[in-house]
Amino acid sequence: xxxxxxxxxxxxxxxxxxxxxxxxxxxxxxxxxxxxxxxxxxxxxxxxxxxxxxxxxxxxxxxxxxxxxxxxxxxxxxxxxxxxxxxxxxxxxxxxxxxxxxxxxxxxxxxx
Amino acid sequence: xxxxxxxxxxxxxxxxxxxxxxxxxxxxxxxxxxxxxxxxxxxxxxxxxxxxxxxxxxxxxxxxxxxxxxxxxxxxxxxxxxxxxxxxxxxxxxxxxxxxxxxxxxxxxxxxxx
Numbered sequence: 001x002x003x004x005x006x007x008x009x010x011x012x013x014x015x016x017x018x019x020x021x022x023x024x025x026x027x028x029x030x031x032x033x034x035x036x037x038x039x040x041x042x043x044x045x046x047x048x049x050x051x052x053x054x055x056x057x058x059x060x061x062x063x064x065x066x067x068x069x070x071x072x073x074x075x076x077x078x079x080x081x082x083x084x085x086x087x088x089x090x091x092x093x094x095x096x097x098x099x100x101x102x103x104x105x106x107x108x109x110x111x112x
Numbered sequence: 113x114x115x116x117x118x119x120x121x122x123x124x125x126x127x128x129x130x131x132x133x134x135x136x137x138x139x140x141x142x143x144x145x146x147x148x149x150x151x152x153x154x155x156x157x158x159x160x161x162x163x164x165x166x167x168x169x170x171x172x173x174x175x176x177x178x179x180x181x182x183x184x185x186x187x188x189x190x191x192x193x194x195x196x197x198x199x200x201x202x203x204x205x206x207x208x209x210x211x212x213x214x215x216x217x218x219x220x221x222x223x224x225x226x
Contacts, residue, residue, distance in 0.1 A: 032212065038155075043203065043218045051212065059213065088155055094214075098145050098164055099207045101214055103157035 002027035006091050006104035014112055019064075019078040021107050023091030026072065031093040033074040034101060035066055038088040050074060086111045114139045116206050118217035125194045126225050132179075133189045133220045135204030144208040146180065146187045151201040151219070160202070163187065191222075199224045 003026045013019060025031050032051050036044040046059045048066035056066050063082060067075045074091060088108050092101040115138045125131035137146070148160040163171045163180050171178050175195075179188045191198055204217040 034213075044157075044216045046213045049212050057212065090157060092157070097209070098162055099209070099214070100145070100147055100159050100162050102159065103149075105154070105156045108155075 002093070002102065004091060004093055004102060004104040006089075006107055008107060009105065010108045012110045012112060013081050015083055016080045019076070019081050019085070019109070021076040021089055021091075021109075023074040023076075023104055024072055025074075025093045028072070028093070028095060030071060031095045033068060034092040034094070035074065035076050036090040036092065038090060038106075040087075044090065048076070081111045083111050085109065114141070114144075114206055114208065114211075114215050116204050116215050116217040118202075118204055118220050120220045121218070122221045122223070124223040124225060125191070125198075127194055127196060129194055130190060130192045131194055131222065133191075133202050133204075133222065135187045135189070135217055137185050137187065137204075137206050137215075139185070139206065139208070141208045141210065143210075144206060146178075147205040147207070147214075148176070148178070148187075148189045149203045149205060149216075150198075151203065152197075153200070157203070161189070194224050196224050196226060198222060 034049045035047040050068045090106045091104040094101040117136045144165045146163045150158045150160050161173045175192045177190045201219045203219045207214045
């Protein structure tokens with residue numbers, strides 16, 4: 001069966017510091033991968049998605065970036081965090097029809 | 113642009129009763145998929161049920177069922193015999209094969225009263 005991992009689970013970082021969040025998927029190959037951000041009490045905002053190694057599409061202009069160095073690894077990064085980067089970050093994967101996405105446990109990021 | 117609207121920010125239901133959560137969407141596509149996700153306090157998103165637009169029969173998963181009205185672009189979720197563990201945020205979502213992203217509604221917070 002497929003599983004998806006995210007770490008860290010919780011992160012507190014000062015403004016201006018770098019960021020690296022990691023997501024890995026097990027039990028499947030060549031999945032589509034997604035990064036979402038969820039502000040408190042709000043819906044999900046798609047940040048990035050990837051259909052293959054090195055293929056990243058950005059949905060929202062921001063100071064975040066994403067990379068996919070391996071087939072089942074998806075990384076969300078920032079060189080300098082802003083206060084507005086605080087939120088709950090969710091990674092998800094999908095594969096083919098019927099296109100449902102499966103989510104990881106999430107990372108709660110607080111920028112101070 | 114495809115949009116998903118959940119008009120009920122909050123709903124409450126008595127334990128063992130039935131509740132219906134509303135969702136409407138806007139699209140010009142004929143081929144698409146609709147989903148309901150549950151987000152409990154742990155905040156991990158859990159797939160509850162899915163509906164393929166080409167299927168006329170409403171999807172059912174145990175106590176969860178949908179009322180899919182394609183012409184009206186409506187996709188409501190009915191939870192029967194509500195349990196305390198059903199308390200969560202519920203998100204309606206839309207996906208078309210033409211696009212890579214899934215569009216989510218703003219969510220409905222469901223409270224279950226004992």
